[in-house]
Every structure is written in structure tokens, then in C-alpha cells.
Amino acid sequence: MTHRRLRTAVFLLASLSAGAASAQQGPALTPEGAVKAEHNYQQYCALCHGKEREGHANDHAPSLRSKSLLESGFPMTIREAIAYGRQGTPMGGYIDEVGGPLTRRDIVDLTLWLRETAKVEPLEMDYRKGHDRIAGDVARGAQVYRQNCVTCHGPEGEGVTGTALGNAAMLALTPDHFLRHAIVEGRQETPMPAFGKVLSASDIDNVTAFLRSRSTGWSTATRALRTPPPLGQYVINPQGAAPDFGELKDGRYVSASVLDRELRAQRRMVLLDTRVASMWQMAHIEGAVPVPYYANREEAIASLPRDGTWIVAYCECPRAAADSVVKWLREEGGFENTAVLHEGIQGWVSLGYPVVAGDASK
Ligand code: HEC
Ligand code: HEC
Missing domain, CATH: 3.40.250.10 (Rhodanese-like domain)
Known part of the structure; x- marks a missing residue:
């Protein structure tokens, strides 16, 4: 019974998620919504993410205008990072229900405004594949991580100049394909290199699988x-x-x-x-x-x-x-x-x- 339900789930995903995804973007950004979003951005976000959304003004907050971030935005990844923040990092939660200054609508508008202002089109995505696991050799991935990523992301994924890749809040709900996209393309105009030109495709899979294997705790040996x-x-x-x-x-x-x-x-x-x-x-x-x-x-x-x-x-x-x-x-x-x-x-x-x-x- 359970088996059948799960297979049906995967099958239906193709038809349902496309609609669900666009619905989650909410209504289009109105001119008034854009004015308010820009105001909210300057008031609440520019301090760390920079006046021009370039990132790294404070706390090594990432760029909010890099093409590879905005185009790969699974509908929820960017929006919910703003709403609830990432516990354990300087990124706080901005939605009113956790005591922040913004309503959900403000956050939807802010997310749309970031993408429109940067003139980035979302990638055509197959949402059915979007949440699929990326298979890889975790032990080899750990080695790739130590050799290529530690200086900026830290030995425990705690973040140095790069984001906290070991943050459970980030990993638990950031699909493998979102991580892989950032690794392959890098983040334009930031220190994050495009590893697509440096590492083999299989090592990129391996390091992605390694990061995923940390999603319920960096130091757990194997994940049940x-x-x-x-x-x-x-x-x-x-x-x-x-x-x-x-x-x-x-x-x-x-x-x-x-x-x-x-x-x-x-x-x-x-x-x-x-x-x-x-x-x-x-x-x-x-x-x-x-x-x-x-x-x-x-x-x-x-x-x-x-x-x-x-x-x-x-x-x-x-x-x-x-x-x-x-x-x-x-x-x-x-x-x-x-x-x-x-x-x-x-x-x-x-x-x-x-x-x-x-x-x-x-
Ligand atoms: C006090 C500094 C600070 C402020 C203010 C701040 N952020 Fe952040 N933000 C960060 C840091 C640091 C990170 C990276 C956290 C990590 O290591 O995962 C981050 C991450 C993010 C991310 C995830 C980006 C990615 O690459 O995955 C988004 C989206 C974001 N912030 C949007 C905003 C918005 C919108 C505002 C204003 C409403 C805001 N932030 C205010 C510091 C800040
Ligand atoms: C020279 C420093 C540097 C190195 C080396 C580096 N990164 Fe990054 N990485 C960053 C920075 C900085 C960011 C945040 C991007 C921004 O500023 O917008 C980032 C972002 C990321 C993100 C997106 C995370 C998010 O919260 O959205 C992933 C995934 C990532 N890096 C993986 C890796 C992996 C895997 C390696 C090694 C193969 C690596 N990085 C090596 C600096 C680096």
C-alpha cells in the first residue's frame, strides 16, 4: 500500500508540481510591490548583502544578484531563507511569525524583485527531477571537499568567507540539484569559483553527495x-x-x-x-x-x-x-x-x- 502510494506520488509530481511551483511564486510583482520591495531591501538587507545586492558587505553574506543563485531558485529555497533565516548563521528570519518585520507577501515580492532587478530568468526546470538525489561516492567527495572547499567553507562546513555548507537548516531543504548548480556554475562576481571547469562531473557528484550526507549533522558517520x-x-x-x-x-x-x-x-x-x-x-x-x-x-x-x-x-x-x-x-x-x-x-x-x-x- 505504502509502496503504491509513493510510486503514485512520483508519477503525479510531474503534473502537479509545475502548477504548485508557479502558485508558490504568488501573484506577479506590481509596480507598487516593487517600490516597497526595494525599500524593504535597503532597510533590512543592504547592511550585509550590499546596497547593490553584490554581497559580502558584512558577515560574508552571499550575493543576491548572481545569475546562478537566482536562476536555480527552487521556488522555496530563496523565499524561505528570507522568511525563517538559517539558524546558526548571521542570516535571521524576517517573517512576522518569527518576530520579523515582513509579511509573507512582502517576502514573496522581495524574492520576485531580486530576480527581476537582476534580470535573471529562472531555468526551465523539471521539478520532478528537481528533488532527486545525486548519487556519488561520499568518501571520495570528502576528499574533494578537503582539497577544494575547506579554505572558504571551513573544515566542518561552518563557513569562513563562503556560506556555512554544513548548516543543517540549509542542507535539509536545499535540493541536491541546487547545490550542484552552485558548484558547477559558481556564483558570478563572488569568490565562489565555477568548478564545472575544474572538477570532473563525477567529482562534482561526489562532493554533492558528501554534502548531502552531512544534512542531519556534520559529524555523523553514516546517515540512517x-x-x-x-x-x-x-x-x-x-x-x-x-x-x-x-x-x-x-x-x-x-x-x-x-x-x-x-x-x-x-x-x-x-x-x-x-x-x-x-x-x-x-x-x-x-x-x-x-x-x-x-x-x-x-x-x-x-x-x-x-x-x-x-x-x-x-x-x-x-x-x-x-x-x-x-x-x-x-x-x-x-x-x-x-x-x-x-x-x-x-x-x-x-x-x-x-x-x-x-x-x-x-
Ligand atoms: C546580519 C547580516 C544579514 C542581514 C541583515 C541579512 N542577511 Fe541574508 N544572509 C546573511 C548570511 C551571512 C547568509 C549566509 C548564511 C549561510 O552561511 O548559510 C545569508 C543568506 C541569505 C540567503 C541565501 C542565499 C544563498 O546563497 O543560498 C538569502 C536569499 C538572503 N540571505 C536574503 C536576505 C534578505 C532578503 C535580507 C533582508 C530582508 C537579508 N538576507 C538580511 C546575512 C544577512
Ligand atoms: C575561494 C573561496 C571558495 C571556494 C574555494 C569554494 N567556495 Fe563555495 N562559496 C564561496 C562563497 C563566497 C559563496 C557564497 C556565494 C556568494 O557570495 O554569493 C559560496 C557558495 C557556495 C554554495 C552555495 C551555498 C548556498 O547557501 O546557497 C555551494 C553549494 C558551494 N559554495 C559549494 C562549494 C564547494 C563544494 C566547493 C569546493 C569544491 C566550494 N564551494 C569552494 C566561496 C568559495
Whole structure:
């Protein structure tokens, strides 16, 4: 059952993600939106990223106008870096829900403005392939890293003049193809060289695979890949008491800090990862079951416990997919104890809460 669902997920990705991706860009940038975005940029970002978006004004903040960054922007990578920041680096979170000065709309506009101002067209991308793993020899990749990358990115990926490549928030949700693109093309007008001209294609794969292997912690020797739990065994902490989520915001939302607290307290619940399964594979909250927003509703409803166990759904959008799943769980399934993670998994990861990687091929 699980196998079939996952294969369907990959199959449907082709048709659904293209639409989802453009929807995630939000409406087009209006002239007023552009004026406000430029103002926000100068007020909040120029200090580190430079008045002309050239980067490295402070804290070695990357360029926000390099072609290879802007063209490869998977819809969420740039936007959510701005929204939630990258915990452990000087890049803070700017969205109001984590105490920042910008609304989600401001951030969508800022992202569009960065690309339009730099006159960069996004690459035609096959989103189905976009989240695929890049296979490589991790041990050889470690060697490539030591020889070519350490001076700027640090022996532990902590970042020196280059960004913190070992940052879990960055790695957990940055697709392999985004990393590889930066390595091959470099970042124009910055110290990041284009290794496409220097390293063999297989060494670029190897170093990408090495970085990916650090995504749940730089010093872990091997990364345990989780397989989706079998049908009917979705409950986390089956012996635990019910979680105390307090009053849900808007009758639906639980914050990352409260969810983390209740998971640590080993409360009984089900976690649903409502993104495409390839994203569950990159990083997910431990114990979460991949039930994509386009899953067969009857099948999903039949697979969930009927004893009042809390069900928490999350996505990266940061709420749209999980909202839609919880809506049908409530309306069609009659599940009352349901909630949505307010910050989504991007927020969860960027705020420093733990994730594990999965293997959806099993
Ligand atoms: C205090 C300095 C500072 C400020 C202010 C700041 N940033 Fe950053 N930003 C950084 C640093 C440092 C990084 C790299 C973090 C890392 O090592 O991963 C970064 C990373 C980013 C990235 C990821 C780029 C990439 O190459 O993956 C984006 C996008 C970004 N910042 C946008 C913004 C925007 C937009 C603002 C204003 C709303 C802003 N930043 C404000 C320091 C800053
Ligand atoms: C001479 C310094 C330097 C070297 C050597 C270098 N980098 Fe970088 N790298 C940077 C800088 C600086 C950035 C940020 C780009 C910018 O300023 O816009 C960066 C960015 C990146 C990014 C994008 C990260 C993000 O957050 O978006 C990746 C991936 C990366 N480097 C990988 C590598 C790998 C792998 C190697 C070795 C094969 C390497 N780099 C070697 C300086 C370097």
C-alpha cells in the first residue's frame, strides 16, 4: 500500500508540481510591490548583502544578484531563507511569525524583485527531477571537499568567507540539484569559483553527495535512512499521553515550539508530511508519514486511527497543502483532533528543530 502510494506520488509530481511551483511564486510583482520591495531591501538587507545586492558587505553574506543563485531558485529555497533565516548563521528570519518585520507577501515580492532587478530568468526546470538525489561516492567527495572547499567553507562546513555548507537548516531543504548548480556554475562576481571547469562531473557528484550526507549533522558517520512506516503503524509514542497543544491558533495551528515540546515529552500522535514524497525523503520530522496532499482520500482516511489520537499535518508552502489535508480529514473523515504546523517544515528546520532523512524507494 505504502509502496503504491509513493510510486503514485512520483508519477503525479510531474503534473502537479509545475502548477504548485508557479502558485508558490504568488501573484506577479506590481509596480507598487516593487517600490516597497526595494525599500524593504535597503532597510533590512543592504547592511550585509550590499546596497547593490553584490554581497559580502558584512558577515560574508552571499550575493543576491548572481545569475546562478537566482536562476536555480527552487521556488522555496530563496523565499524561505528570507522568511525563517538559517539558524546558526548571521542570516535571521524576517517573517512576522518569527518576530520579523515582513509579511509573507512582502517576502514573496522581495524574492520576485531580486530576480527581476537582476534580470535573471529562472531555468526551465523539471521539478520532478528537481528533488532527486545525486548519487556519488561520499568518501571520495570528502576528499574533494578537503582539497577544494575547506579554505572558504571551513573544515566542518561552518563557513569562513563562503556560506556555512554544513548548516543543517540549509542542507535539509536545499535540493541536491541546487547545490550542484552552485558548484558547477559558481556564483558570478563572488569568490565562489565555477568548478564545472575544474572538477570532473563525477567529482562534482561526489562532493554533492558528501554534502548531502552531512544534512542531519556534520559529524555523523553514516546517515540512517528511514523507510515509511507500514500502514496502520502511524502512531508515534503509542504508549504516551495525548499532547497538550493548548488553544490552536485560528482553530487549527500549532507552533513549531509547542509541537517540538510535545514530541520531546513523548506524546501520542500521528504526523503527516503532506508534501510530495521526494521531499519527505530529503528531510522530515521523525515519525512523519508521507501522505501527499493529492493522496487518495479514502485510503488515507481508512489508514488513520479512529480513537481520538491527535493528527498533525505539515507541508512547506508553509500551510496550504497541510490546510487542505486537515480540511478533508475534518469534513470527510470526521477527525476532530487535527492540527497544522504553523511554520511548516521550512520554518521548523530553519528554527533549528530536528529532522531525519528518508528512503522512499523501499
Ligand atoms: C546580519 C547580516 C544579514 C542581514 C541583515 C541579512 N542577511 Fe541574508 N544572509 C546573511 C548570511 C551571512 C547568509 C549566509 C548564511 C549561510 O552561511 O548559510 C545569508 C543568506 C541569505 C540567503 C541565501 C542565499 C544563498 O546563497 O543560498 C538569502 C536569499 C538572503 N540571505 C536574503 C536576505 C534578505 C532578503 C535580507 C533582508 C530582508 C537579508 N538576507 C538580511 C546575512 C544577512
Ligand atoms: C575561494 C573561496 C571558495 C571556494 C574555494 C569554494 N567556495 Fe563555495 N562559496 C564561496 C562563497 C563566497 C559563496 C557564497 C556565494 C556568494 O557570495 O554569493 C559560496 C557558495 C557556495 C554554495 C552555495 C551555498 C548556498 O547557501 O546557497 C555551494 C553549494 C558551494 N559554495 C559549494 C562549494 C564547494 C563544494 C566547493 C569546493 C569544491 C566550494 N564551494 C569552494 C566561496 C568559495
